[in-house]
Amino acid sequence: MSTPDLTPALGGSVTAFVEGSSTLIVERTGSGSDVLLLVHGLGMGRSVFAELARRLDGTVVAVDLPGFGAAPEPELPLTMPQHADLIAAHLASTGTPPVTVIGHSMGSQVAAELAVRHPDRVRAVVLAAPTVDAGARRVVRQGLRFLHDTASIDPRVVIRGVREYLRAGPHIVRKIRATVAHRPEQVYPRISVPTLVLRGSRDPVCPPVWTRSVADAIPQGELAEIPGCGHETMIRDAGPAADRIQEFLAGI
Incomplete structure (x- = not known):
């Protein structure tokens, strides 16, 4: 296994958590008793x-999932439940109190699994640009939607995204398949904590009908839309999303 790069991406302290062939890169920054766990999307890393x-x-605790960002490739790409279990093992090993888990895109699938599989580790959930739309669960269909979204993104976001996809390595197709194969709609009804579903108003990957169904499926779910954003929601301009997340947390 290669030695992971522990250079800070957010200006915090970075550690590697290893379990079996899987390495989770974890960066902590900020302070306070409230812990917010950030889980990136497909092909991305904590730097976004x-x-x-x-x-x-x-x-703030931000992670690079195995095979993404600075985290080395595992023997096989992890499933969404396996990603969630690895994060839970890290939280347990560090004695971290229950977190607000904020997952973007594929990270929302991991966040949902973490909340259901390890409810003692999660205080609240934010599902930003939740995938995968149950009405379009095909690799080609999802790819076309991502291309449509990319066409309207700030070039700086595109450059960052391309860099992270290249770092995701030769197994990106298998990782895409693991993402598309997951059935988050079977997980949502079992989330028992307050949950905010965030959608960019111009997001073609997560249509309004889909995100509304996600929020409706979660017993304590609520939906909010960020004007002018596409699928990148919290990446291009994080201010509106951060404000909405803070508002949500202040009310629980």
């Missing part, structure tokens, strides 16, 4: 949350 992390109040 640099602006969001600065805008959130509390201790």
Whole structure:
């Protein structure tokens, strides 16, 4: 196994948590008793949350899932439940109190699994640009939607995204398949904590009908829309999303 790069991406302290062939890169920044756990999307890494992390109040914990960002490739790409179990093992090993888990895109699937499989570890959930739309669960269909979204994104976001996808390595197709194969709609009804579903108003990957169904499926779910954003919701301009997340947390 290669030695992971522990260079800070958010200006915090970075550690590696290893279990079996899987390595989770964890960066902590900020302070306070409230812990916010950031889980990135497909092909991304914790670096995309640099602006969001600065805008959130509390201790921010951002991860690179195995095979993404600076985390080495595992023997096989992890499933969404396996990602959630690995994060839970890290939280347990560090004695971290219950977290607000904020998952973007594929990270929302991991966040949902964490909340259901390890409810003692989760205080609240934020599902930003939740995938995968049950009405379009095909690799080609999802790919076309991502391309449509990319066409309207700030070039700086595109460059960052391309860099992270290249870092995701040769197994990206298998990782896409693991994402598309997951059935988050079977998980949502079992989330027992307050949950905010965030959608960018211009997001073609997560249509309004789908995100409304996600919020409706969660017993304590609520839906909010960020004007002018696409699928990148919290990456291009993190301010509105951070404000909405803080408002949500203040009310629970």
